[in-house]
Amino acid sequence: MALLRRGFERYALLLAWIATIALFGAIEPGIFLRAANFASMFSSQAVLVVLTYSLVVSLTAGEYDLSAAPVLTLSAMTVAILNAQWGLPVGVAILAALAAGAVAGIVNGILVVWIGIDSIIVTLGTGTLVSGVVLWISNSEMVSGISQTLVNWVIVPRLFGLSFGFVYALLLTVLLWYVLEYTPLGLKLLFVGRGRRVARLAGLDVGRLRFGALVAGALLAAFAGVLYAGTSGAADPNSGDSFMLPAFAAAFLGSTAVRPGRFNAWGSFTAVYFLVTGITGLSLMGIQIFIQDLFYGAALIIGVTLSVLVRRREQRERDVAETAEA
Amino acid sequence: MNAAAAVPAAAPPVLRLAHLGKRFGGTVALDDVGLDVAAGEVHGLLGHNGSGKSTLIRILAGYHAPEPGGELEMRGRRVRLPLRPGQFRDLGMAFVHQDPALLPALTVTENLRIGALAGAALARIDWRAEARAVAALLEEFGIEADPDARVERLRPWQRPLLAIVRAVDEVRRLTSAGGLLVLDEPTAGIGDAGVERLFAVIRRVKAAGFGVLFVSHDLDEVLGITDRVTVLRDGRVAGEGVTATLGKDRLVEMIVGRAILRGPPSAAPPTTPLVAVEGLRGPGVRAAAFRIGAGEILGLTGLIGSGFAELGAMLAGARPAAAGALAIGAARHDLAGFTPARAMAAGVAYVPAERLRAGCIGALTVAENIALPVLGTLTRAGVLTPGALVRHASALCRRFDVRPPDPTLPLESLSGGNQQKALMAKWLQTEPKLLVLEEPTQGVDVGAREQIFAAVRAWAEAGAAVLVLSGDHEQLALLCQRVLIFRHGRIVAELAGTDVTEERMAHECFGTGPATSRPATFRPSAAGPGGAERG
Numbered sequence: 027m028a029l030l031r032r033g034f035e036r037y038a039l040l041l042a043w044i045a046t047i048a049l050f051g052a053i054e055p056g057i058f059l060r061a062a063n064f065a066s067m068f069s070s071q072a073v074l075v076v077l078t079y080s081l082v083v084s085l086t087a088g089e090y091d092l093s094a095a096p097v098l099t100l101s102a103m104t105v106a107i108l109n110a111q112w113g114l115p116v117g118v119a120i121l122a123a124l125a126a127g128a129v130a131g132i133v134n135g136i137l138v139v140w141i142g143i144d145s146i147i148v149t150l151g152t153g154t155l156v157s158g159v160v161l162w163i164s165n166s167e168m169v170s171g172i173s174q175t176l177v178n179w180v181i182v183p184r185l186f187g188l189s190f191g192f193v194y195a196l197l198l199t200v201l202l203w204y205v206l207e208y209t210p211l212g213l214k215l216l217f218v219g220r221g222r223r224v225a226r227l228a229g230l231d232v233g234r235l236r237f238g239a240l241v242a243g244a245l246l247a248a249f250a251g252v253l254y255a256g257t258s259g260a261a262d263p264n265s266g267d268s269f270m271l272p273a274f275a276a277a278f279l280g281s282t283a284v285r286p287g288r289f290n291a292w293g294s295f296t297a298v299y300f301l302v303t304g305i306t307g308l309s310l311m312g313i314q315i316f317i318q319d320l321f322y323g324a325a326l327i328i329g330v331t332l333s334v335l336v337r338r339r340e341q342r343e344r345d346v347a348e349t350a351e352a
Numbered sequence: 353m354n355a356a357a358a359v360p361a362a363a364p365p366v367l368r369l370a371h372l373g374k375r376f377g378g379t380v381a382l383d384d385v386g387l388d389v390a391a392g393e394v395h396g397l398l399g400h401n402g403s404g405k406s407t408l409i410r411i412l413a414g415y416h417a418p419e420p421g422g423e424l425e426m427r428g429r430r431v432r433l434p435l436r437p438g439q440f441r442d443l444g445m446a447f448v449h450q451d452p453a454l455l456p457a458l459t460v461t462e463n464l465r466i467g468a469l470a471g472a473a474l475a476r477i478d479w480r481a482e483a484r485a486v487a488a489l490l491e492e493f494g495i496e497a498d499p500d501a502r503v504e505r506l507r508p509w510q511r512p513l514l515a516i517v518r519a520v521d522e523v524r525r526l527t528s529a530g531g532l533l534v535l536d537e538p539t540a541g542i543g544d545a546g547v548e549r550l551f552a553v554i555r556r557v558k559a560a561g562f563g564v565l566f567v568s569h570d571l572d573e574v575l576g577i578t579d580r581v582t583v584l585r586d587g588r589v590a591g592e593g594v595t596a597t598l599g600k601d602r603l604v605e606m607i608v609g610r611a612i613l614r615g616p617p618s619a620a621p622p623t624t625p626l627v628a629v630e631g632l633r634g635p636g637v638r639a640a641a642f643r644i645g646a647g648e649i650l651g652l653t654g655l656i657g658s659g660f661a662e663l664g665a666m667l668a669g670a671r672p673a674a675a676g677a678l679a680i681g682a683a684r685h686d687l688a689g690f691t692p693a694r695a696m697a698a699g700v701a702y703v704p705a706e707r708l709r710a711g712c713i714g715a716l717t718v719a720e721n722i723a724l725p726v727l728g729t730l731t732r733a734g735v736l737t738p739g740a741l742v743r744h745a746s747a748l749c750r751r752f753d754v755r756p757p758d759p760t761l762p763l764e765s766l767s768g769g770n771q772q773k774a775l776m777a778k779w780l781q782t783e784p785k786l787l788v789l790e791e792p793t794q795g796v797d798v799g800a801r802e803q804i805f806a807a808v809r810a811w812a813e814a815g816a817a818v819l820v821l822s823g824d825h826e827q828l829a830l831l832c833q834r835v836l837i838f839r840h841g842r843i844v845a846e847l848a849g850t851d852v853t854e855e856r857m858a859h860e861c862f863g864t865g866p867a868t869s870r871p872a873t874f875r876p877s878a879a880g881p882g883g884a885e886r887g
Contacts, residue, residue, distance in 0.1 A: 207738070208735050208736055208737060208738075209731075209734065209735065209736055210727035210728060210730075210731060210736050212736075213720060213723070213724070213727060213736065214724075214727065216716065216720075217713060217716070217720075217724055220713040220715065220716065221709070221710075221713045223709060223710045224709075224710060224711065224712060224713055224724075225724075226670070226691075226692050227668070227670055227692050227702060227704065227710055227711075228692070228724040228725045229692050229693040229695075229696040229697075229725055230693075230724075231693065287715055
């Protein structure tokens with residue numbers, strides 16, 4: 027019984043996704059079920075997938091990184107300015123964008139780990155600061171004209187109608203899944219996030235792991251920014267804002283699936299596409315743009331609620347076991 | 353059976369309990385317990401950890417439901433059991449726990465009036481009137497504190513006083529007559545001067561017509577403030593009486609019972625010292641130096657707050673030490689700046705008492721929890737497969753008889769005994785030269801306890817040094833060849849051979865042992881900030 031329930035829990039999100047596809051397929055079979063629609067859905071959301079993984083990494087280590095979306099914007103803007111305005115080669119611009127992300131991560135790490143400030147507060151501050159820097163360097167204007175090379179490498183469809191951006195996201199999914207499930211590093215991060223005291227007593231360098239997770243998360247956010255620049259061929263000083271909430275919603279919703287109770291790669295992947303399918307279907311039905319906020323907001327709340335309920339049930343089972351034995 | 357007969361009083365007692373029982377599964381926590389607290393009386397409640405004191409208090413707080421048949425009266429009025437959570441307020445009871453539950457950043461006035469303000473439907477708070485009320489309250493109980501001072505600015509010993517005054521004020525607000533004040537270890541870490549002032553406040557509370565139930569480990573305090581005492585042992589009333597007619601020795605006897613003299617499991621004295629601790633100082637520990645032989649199981653005990661538990665954490669690098677050295681074989685390690693990682697590298701393994709907070713992550717699997725300290729050895733070409741984790745843990749689960757033998761289960765789904773066996777496996781696989789165990793059989797059933805003992809003995813026989821930190825004297829008597837007694841942050845006695853008995857340990861802990869005497873002061877300020885965890 028418990029096994030069955032756990033099995034259902036693992037794949038409930040996948041089933042919900044399939045149900046959503048079936049629902050919109052039934053309503054709008056002509057448009058929704060076309061291969062091109064799926065190809066565009068998968069391809070267009072590579073940026074969100076990568077940003078979600080940035081959060082999965084920091085959340086696994088027990089830190090909230092609210093600066094991930096602003097770092098995405100900073101990175102996209104760095105690529106645009108260096109490549110389109112300064113005329114530097116795309117490769118150099120990308121490296122600079124990743125370096126900018128790393129710097130943001132290092133600043134977060136110093137404040138959170140060395141100084142010991144709560145990560146929510148620190149990243150709220152650094153995130154706003156980064157947004158300010160972006161507005162400053164871009165004169166609050168969109169910067170377009172990014173080299174076609176980058177655009178070709180990100181959105182030009184190559185594999186079964188799917189863009190390279192999606193392929194990168196898929197490769198990253200496999201990498202993240204591998205690191206979290208098959209390396210000592212993944213297990214160490216998990217222990218650090220769940221119980222710093224336990225991790226410390228087991229000899230782990232808790233400070234370094236938290237620091238590393240914040241930097242790795244910022245680097246992933248910067249990579250998401252590079253993909254964004256490639257997807258649109260331009261950078262908008264507010265481009266990251268609309269990704270922040272969906273990414274958190276996907277990370278938390280994803281933690282209720284595949285590996286319930288843990289932030290994980292495939293769960294997050296499913297969650298992103300479940301959310302995107304819902305939005306796409308609704309917009310195909312001609313429903314207005316505000317539905318997006320309603321949908322993502324509700325998804326975040328539901329995702330967090332479900333993950334809390336899962337933990338509470340585990341807690342209750344433990345209490346029952348302890349009372350029986352005391 | 354209960355104290356009702358001891359002091360015939362005209363007015364009904366503030367609190368009367370009778371035939372109170374409580375079982376947890378197969379364990380009897382309370383059995384036919386009765387006691388009463390008269391108005392204007394301070395009643396001591398004494399007993400070892402696990403004697404049933406906490407269960408009794410939790411029943412009063414409405415946290416546990418007693419077995420049917422228990423009786424509770426407040427001021428002669430029968431109250432239906434079980435109490436609802438929070439019902440104690442309406443009955444005129446208030447609790448002050450070891451942690452005074454004050455908000456440090458708020459002022460004395462805000463902290464004292466929070467209850468009154470929270471319950472009132474006010475459009476505006478008249479702070480001047482509130483300050484006057486608080487000043488009057490502080491004066492009534494003889495507390496010198498500025499009502500506008502932030503609580504964090506007060507001296508540590510003033511905080512429990514405020515908590516007491518707040519509790520009294522709350523009872524008065526809700527009930528016309530005086531009520532019952534339950535003080536649960538209120539003196540922890542407040543120093544001699546603080547204890548005397550606390551007693552002065554308690555005497556005024558008593559004079560205001562309250563009954564006080566005073567729970568403490570410290571016999572000097574109990575002798576100093578209580579009018580009567582009730583002693584619990586193994587969930588039953590082991591004795592009660594008027595404090596003035598009871599001496600310290602008689603109290604210890606009631607707490608401990610007539611322990612059977614039990615020799616140590618193996619009298620063979622260790623020959624080669626393997627571990628030496630020198631000049632160890634730090635929060636809670638004033639000075640400690642001792643040696644442990646190869647193959648020896650050394651016990652370390654004392655009252656809660658005496659510093660013995662802190663010592664174990666310092667040897668493991670889990671708590672900072674001010675100074676000290678740890679020699680294991682030929683290697684010497686500086687204990688100031690010691691970290692868990694360094695301790696592990698030096699060959700120390702530490703199994704802390706707080707299993708689910710410091711020992712393991714309950715929601716993760718048995719295999720993951722066991723593998724954590726040795727992850728590096730389980731990889732092949734950097735890859736850690738779930739299969740390798742499970743195989744590794746399966747072998748250890750079999751060796752230490754962890755049940756059910758399925759390492760893919762979340763650790764918290766196991767019973768306490770099996771959790772502890774898994775933690776023993778987690779640490780013994782590192783083959784420590786020094787194994788430090790803190791309360792190794794807390795919340796562990798009898799069968800698992802024997803298995804844990806066997807594992808500890810086997811590891812000692814393999815040539816390691818074992819240090820067992822525990823307040824459970826029976827366990828130490830069964831396991832250790834030698835026991836050191838900690839009091840006020842120092843080692844004050846060493847028991848060896850046939851002296852390793854529960855009775856001797858209890859006497860030494862309370863300072864009533866034949867070989868030692870204790871200066872006639874109240875609790876010293878040895879317990880550092882943080883103190884020890886309560887059992």
